[in-house]
Structure formats: C-alpha cells, structure tokens
Amino acid sequence: MTALLITVDTELSSSLHQRGVSLADNVDRSIWARTRSGAFGIGWQMEQLDRHGLKGVFFVDPMPALVHGTDFMAPIVHAIVARRHEVQMHIHTEWLAWAKDSPVGGRQGRNIGDFSLDDQIILLGRAKQLLEQAGAPAISAFRAGNFGANDDTLRALATLGVAWDSSVNPAYLGRECGISADRAQIGATRAQGVVELPVSGIEDRPGGFRPAQICAMSAAEMRAGLRHAVREGHDAFNVVTHSFEMLSRDRRRPNGAVIARFQALCRDAARLRGVRGAGFNDLSVDLADRPARTLSRAAPSRLRTGLRLAEQALATWRYEHRLVPA
Numbered sequence: 001m002t003a004l005l006i007t008v009d010t011e012l013s014s015s016l017h018q019r020g021v022s023l024a025d026n027v028d029r030s031i032w033a034r035t036r037s038g039a040f041g042i043g044w045q046m047e048q049l050d051r052h053g054l055k056g057v058f059f060v061d062p063m064p065a066l067v068h069g070t071d072f073m074a075p076i077v078h079a080i081v082a083r084r085h086e087v088q089m090h091i092h093t094e095w096l097a098w099a100k101d102s103p104v105g106g107r108q109g110r111n112i113g114d115f116s117l118d119d120q121i122i123l124l125g126r127a128k129q130l131l132e133q134a135g136a137p138a139i140s141a142f143r144a145g146n147f148g149a150n151d152d153t154l155r156a157l158a159t160l161g162v163a164w165d166s167s168v169n170p171a172y173l174g175r176e177c178g179i180s181a182d183r184a185q186i187g188a189t190r191a192q193g194v195v196e197l198p199v200s201g202i203e204d205r206p207g208g209f210r211p212a213q214i215c216a217m218s219a220a221e222m223r224a225g226l227r228h229a230v231r232e233g234h235d236a237f238n239v240v241t242h243s244f245e246m247l248s249r250d251r252r253r254p255n256g257a258v259i260a261r262f263q264a265l266c267r268d269a270a271r272l273r274g275v276r277g278a279g280f281n282d283l284s285v286d287l288a289d290r291p292a293r294t295l296s297r298a299a300p301s302r303l304r305t306g307l308r309l310a311e312q313a314l315a316t317w318r319y320e321h322r323l324v325p326a
Contacts, residue, residue: 002229003236003278004269005197006054007088007166009143010042010076010243011061013251014094023068029251030244031076040246040254042076046083048263052270054277056080058243059090059143059166062130066099073134086279087136089162091127092145111148113178120156128160141280143167147199150178151192158193164280165191166238168198171211183209187235187293188283195288197280200225200238214241219264226265230274235287237275239265 013021013030021029028034033041042058049056058080065073080087093115096108103126104119112120128139141164142157149167157165170183181189181196188197202217202225204210210217212225222239229237244251246259269275 001274001276002226002234003283004054004226004275005057005236005238005278005280006049006265007057007059007143007238007240008042008045008243009061009090009145009240010058010080011090011092011145012064013244014092014097016251017064017067017095017098023064023072027072027076029247033244033247033251033254035247035253037254040259041243043079044246045241045243045262046080046085048266049085049277050083052266052277054266054269055279055282056085057088057141057279058085059088059141060131060136061090061092061145062127062134063092063095065130066101066103067095070130070134073130077131077134077136081135081137086141086281087131087139088141088143088280089124089127089131089139090143090145091123093123094145111146111176112144112153113148113150115152117152117155120152121159124153124156124162125160128162140164141166144177146176147172148176148178151180154179154192154194154196163195163285164197164283165194166197166199166280168196169211169240170198170201170209182294184294185292187290188285188287189292190288195285197236197238197283197287199240200229200236202228212237212239214239214261214265215245215258217261219261219268222261222265223268226268226272226275230272234293235290236278236283 012026016026031041032039077087091112093109093112096102103122109115131139142162144167147167147169154165168179168181173183186198188195200212201209202221226237248255
C-alpha cells in the first residue's frame with residue numbers, strides 16, 4: 001500500500017500583517033479562507049478529506065504567537081485534533097521582525113536555515129512548545145517555511161526528539177532549501193538523526209521535476225503521479241498545499257481551478273486501490289531503511305503539461321485579474 005500524505009502548510013500571512021491587516025482578518029483569510037462565497041480553508045479541506053476517508057497533516061506555524069499572543073492558536077489546533085487529523089510543526093521566521101520578546105535576542109532571518117544551530121534549537125523548541133501548549137499531541141514531524149531548512153535544522157530536530165522532516169522539495173534544492181539531499185531521491189532516508197520524507201512529484205519534462213503541490217500540478221498530473229507511485233510500490237506519496245491555497249492571490253475570492261484539483265485528488269485517492277490516507281504518526285521510521293527510491297522516469301506527457309499550462313493561464317486570467325465576479 002502507498003501511504004498518501006496530504007499535507008497542509010497552515011499559516012498566517014506575514015505580508016498581510018506588514019500591510020496592517022488585523023489578526024482576526026488574517027486568520028479568516030489565511031487559515032479559514034473565508035470569502036463572500038463561503039470558506040475554503042482548513043475546515044473545508046477537512047470536510048473533503050473526511051468525505052473520502054482520507055487524513056490530513058496540518059503543519060501549523062506558531063510563530064505569529066510571538067507577535068499576537070497564543071490565544072488565536074487554540075481554536076485552530078482544536079479544530080484539527082477534534083476531527084482526528086494530524087497537527088505537526090511549521091515555522092516562518094519572518095515573524096521575528098515583529099516579535100515582542102524574541103527568543104533569539106532579536107536576530108532575524110527569512111528562513112530557519114539562516115540561523116545558527118543553537119538558535120535553531122531554541123526557535124524550533126519554542127515552536128514545538130507553543131503548539132503542544134495549544135493542544136497539539138506530541139509533535140513528531142516538521143516542515144520549514146519556504147522549504148528553507150538546512151542540515152543544522154535536521155540536527156536541531158533530532159536534538160528535540162522530532163523524528164520526521166519534510167522540508168526537502170527537489171524543486172527548491174540549492175535555492176531556498178539547503179539540506180544535503182539527492183534531488184532524485186523521493187523515498188524516506190535517514191539524515192542528521194531524523195527521517196527525511198521529501199515532497200513527491202513527477203517528471204513533467206525530460207530532466208524536470210514538478211512537485212506534487214495542488215496549485216502547481218493539474219488534476220491529471222496528480223492522478224498520473226499517484227497511480228505511478230502505486231504501480232511502482234512506493235511507500236508514500238507526499239502532497240503539499242496551503243490553508244489559503246483555494247483562494248485567489250489576494251485571499252478574497254475562491255479559486256475554482258485549485259478547488260477542483262483538491263476535490264479531484266480526494267476522489268481519485270478514494271477510488272484507487274493500493275492507496276491509504278496517512279499521517280506521519282501512521283508511518284514507521286523503518287521506511288528509511290528500505291532500498292533507495294529515486295524519481296522514476298515515468299514518461300513525461302507533453303499533452304498533460306500543455307493542458308496544465310493552459311489551465312493555469314486561464315485560472316490566472318479568471319481568478320487573479322478579477323474579471324469574473326466572486
């Protein structure tokens with residue numbers, strides 16, 4: 001069976017905060033994704049997952065608590081736990097710019113990997129503490145904001161007893177992501193004392209990699225990637241999305257194209273034999289001891305890629321330029 005991890009980076013917008021948007025409005029737009037047409041954030045996502053017998057992993061960023069206090073976090077964590085989905089740890093260190101009491105003495109950086117090992121242990125330890133105080137079960141997995149981790153991030157996680165990392169996205173290696181990883185390795189591996197489970201993807205052109213992110217991959221590409229993982233006996237297929245990803249870029253209107261992709265993934269996964277919905281707590285770290293899994297050269301499809309490009313061009317025209325009323 002291939003474990004399907006549908007992971008949701010669940011975070012407030014630091015750019016909205018910088019523009020003066022209130023905490024309540026930021027939570028509404030970024031976490032619950034509320035619009036005049038309905039809400040399409042984590043509540044809606046959990047409804048879709050529940051309907052198809054799947055499980056979500058919500059990587060929650062607690063760093064805004066350093067700015068706003070912790071009260072806003074408990075309802076978010078409780079909503080996820082109450083529906084038996086998984087809360088794991090995310091971190092966007094941009095929030096340190098407004099922290100009332102910085103745990104690292106005012107030092108700042110865009111990504112967790114910009115900090116020293118000692119500072120990373122402090123920041124990740126504080127984030128873990130904040131999530132667990134808000135009602136999350138013991139944290140066992142982490143993903144860096146912007147995929148901006150490095151090898152010291154993994155060492156820090158190991159120090160804190162966090163078993164899993166999912167900060168490797170092959171599309172970001174050598175850019176935001178500074179982890180020493182093989183771009184072609186898509187299976188679980190041991191690294192610096194933790195188990196690394198990269199974001200999955202497909203070869204969308206010879207030598208290319210398209211990550212399995214809802215906004216980056218068409219429904220047909222996602223279906224092809226998942227089916228290929230099942231045929232090849234992959235242990236896991238790791239999909240990423242965001243709490244606000246079903247909305248237009250300004251987070252005010254639903255993006256029908258992305259919504260349809262999320263719904264299609266849930267339907268396809270429920271119908272496909274050999275797939276089980278899972279979180280990190282459902283996986284064994286022994287997966288990292290199995291033979292290496294490299295990105296299989298499933299024949300790229302120019303048709304699939306072309307259709308996705310056309311679909312995204314239409315979605316940009318329709319949902320980002322506001323030519324269609326919400």
